[in-house]
Amino acid sequence: MKGKTDITVKYQNQLNLVPLKNFNAKQMDLFFALCARMKNKGLDKIKFSFEELRDLSDYKMTATKAxxxxxxxxxxxxxxLSYREESENKIKYFVLFTGFEIDKKNKFVEISVNKDLESVINGLTSEFSKFELSAFTSIRSxxxxxxxxxxxxxxxxxxxTVSIEEFKEIxxxxxxxxxxGQIDQKVITPAMKELHNYFDDLEIKKIKAKKGNKIARLEFSFSEIKTGVPNIILHNWV
Structure with a gap:
């Protein structure tokens, strides 16, 4: 098995548009650990030992019940999760994983992928997201x-750049x-503060609507990924 620092998460960009509602930080770590290990496994069922999954997701608690x-x-x-896919003639909704078995006695999890969504993880085009799992799990919020x-x-x-409504949804x-002011104080400012450790010159601009004083769009910019941060992929495209 690869070490956690060798594991890269890759998936189609559409997955970034799916709000991970009700997920806490640790569940996000577990979710993307699963996605990382499902890569190139087709529709086979994948078995994870509790120990492997804890290691991949940087899960600290040792109690099996928890x-x-x-x-x-x-x-x-x-x-x-409401995963939505739209073509010219159709709109489809799917769940990502169709099977999820937890064996408490033998301490493993077995998972299978919805055949209609295999392409999200395995059918990568030029438009995909990529990052090191260990970098992701090191982020707290x-x-x-x-x-x-x-x-x-x-x-x-x-x-x-993103509209404020889409930003709130994602x-x-x-x-x-x-x-x-609430979104600034509770969401943007804390996130930006933490991510300044990962991106050089990270800034945000709030663009007002043409009419009125409301914010219509947010523009994020950065010059580079910080080279001093370990285990972050420095290239997003291959």
């Missing part, structure tokens, strides 16, 4: 983890945060 509980909550959240993935998608340009901002 770990099993987190795995159960993770899959319940995965079932709640859910907002910072999500923003990290979005910025890494635009690693080649160092520029990411970041899973609580609907109670109706004022920009």
């Amino acid at each position: 770990f099993v509980g987190d795995l159960e909550r993770l899959y319940k959240n995965i079932l709640g 859910t907002y910072a983890k999500t923003l990290f993935r979005l910025l890494m998608q635009y690693r080649s340009t160092g520029y990411y 970041m899973n901002v609580p609907k109670s945060y109706t004022q920009m």
